[in-house]
Amino acid sequence: MPARTRRRPLLPRVIVFAIVSAVLIGLSHGLDRWCYAHLVYQPAVEEDWQRLLRIAGYVPAWLLVAVCLIAVDLRPRLPWPLTGPFTRATLLSLAAVAGGGGAELAKLVVRRLRPPEGFDATGRYLFRAWGESPWSTGGLGMPSSHAAVAFAAVAMLSRLHPRCAVPLFLLAAGCALTRLQDRAHFFSDCVAAALLGCAAAELLWAWHLRNLARRGITP
Numbered sequence: 076m077p078a079r080t081r082r083r084p085l086l087p088r089v090i091v092f093a094i095v096s097a098v099l100i101g102l103s104h105g106l107d108r109w110c111y112a113h114l115v116y117q118p119a120v121e122e123d124w125q126r127l128l129r130i131a132g133y134v135p136a137w138l139l140v141a142v143c144l145i146a147v148d149l150r151p152r153l154p155w156p157l158t159g160p161f162t163r164a165t166l167l168s169l170a171a172v173a174g175g176g177g178a179e180l181a182k183l184v185v186r187r188l189r190p191p192e193g194f195d196a197t198g199r200y201l202f203r204a205w206g207e208s209p210w211s212t213g214g215l216g217m218p219s220s221h222a223a224v225a226f227a228a229v230a231m232l233s234r235l236h237p238r239c240a241v242p243l244f245l246l247a248a249g250c251a252l253t254r255l256q257d258r259a260h261f262f263s264d265c266v267a268a269a270l271l272g273c274a275a276a277e278l279l280w281a282w283h284l285r286n287l288a289r290r291g292i293t294p
Contacts, residue, residue, distance in 0.1 A: 085281055092270075092274060099270065100267050100270070103262055103263040103267075106262045106263075107194075107261040107262050108194075109262075110261070110262040111190055111255075111261065111262075114252070114255045115258055117256065117258070127249075128249035128250045128252065128253050129250060130250075131221075131224075131228070131229070132221025132224045132225045132250045132254075134171045134175050137167055137168065137224070138168055138171070140167060141163070141165075141167045144163040144167065145160055145164045148160040148161075148162070148163060148164070156235075156283065156284065156287055158287070158290075162283075166231050166279060166280070166283060167228060167232060169279055170228055170230065170231035170272075171224050171228040171231075173227060173275040173276075173278075173279065174223040174224045174225075174228065174268075174272040174276070175224040175227075177223060177271050178218050178220040178223035178224075178268055179212050179220060181267070181271065182212040182220075183210065185215070185218075186202045186203045186215060186217075187200055187202050187203075188200075188203060188214055189214055189215065189260060190216070190258050190259075190260070190261060191258065193216060193261060203215065216260050216261065216264045217261070217264050218264050218268035219251065219254050219260045219264045219265050220268070221268075222247070222250055222251040222269055222272065223269075223272040223275075225246065225247040225272065226247045226272030226276075227271075227272035227275045227276045228247075228276075229244055229247045230273045230275075231276040231279065247269070251268065251269065
C-alpha cells in the first residue's frame with residue numbers, strides 16, 4: 076500500500092503567498108503609467124478576439140461551463156478527486172463567484188479610482204473618500220473584477236486538469252490585457268486581481284482536499 080503523502084500546513088503557505096503578493100503588487104505599480112500610455116487599443120468597434128478574451132471575466136460564462144461539466148460527469152464512476160457529478164461544476168462556480176466577489180469587496184476597502192481619474196497631474200493615485208458612495212464599486216478599479224473572475228476560474232480548472240493550465244492562464248492573461256487596452260484599469264489592478272483570483276481558487280481547492288481526507292478518500 077503506498078504511503079499517504081503529507082500536505083504542508085496551510086497557514087505557512089498563506090503567509091508566503093501574502094508576502095510574495097505584496098511584493099509583486101508593489102512592483103507592478105512601477106509599470107502603471109507605462110502600460111496606461113502604451114497598451115491602449117480602442118477600435119471604433121470591439122473586435123471578436125477582444126470579446127472572446129473579455130468573456131473569461133464574466134461569471135455567467137463559467138456557470139455555463141459548469142452546467143456542461145455536470146452533463147459530462149453524469150456517469151457511474153469518476154476519477155479522484157471527483158466524488159460526484161457536481162464536483163467540478165461546484166468548484167468552478169464557487170471559484171468564479173469567489174474571485175469576482177472578493178474583487179468587489181477589495182474595491183470597497185482600497186477605494187482607488189479607475190484611470191484616467193485614478194491619478195492626478197503629478198502621477199499620484201486618487202482615492203474615493205469613505206463617506207462618498209461607501210457601498211458602491213462604480214468607478215473603483217483596484218482590483219479588476221474581470222481579471223479576478225478569469226484567474227480564479229482558470230486556476231480551479233488547472234487544478235482539475237493540470238495539462239490545460241498553460242492555455243487556460245493565457246486566456247485569463249488575455250482577459251486582463253483587454254482591461255488595460257480599454258484603459259479601464261491600471262496594470263497593478265490586474266496583477267492584484269490575478270493574485271486574488273488564484274488565492275480564492277487555491278483556498279477552495281485546499282478546502283475540497285480536506286473534505287476528501289475527512290471522508291477517507293485519497294489519491
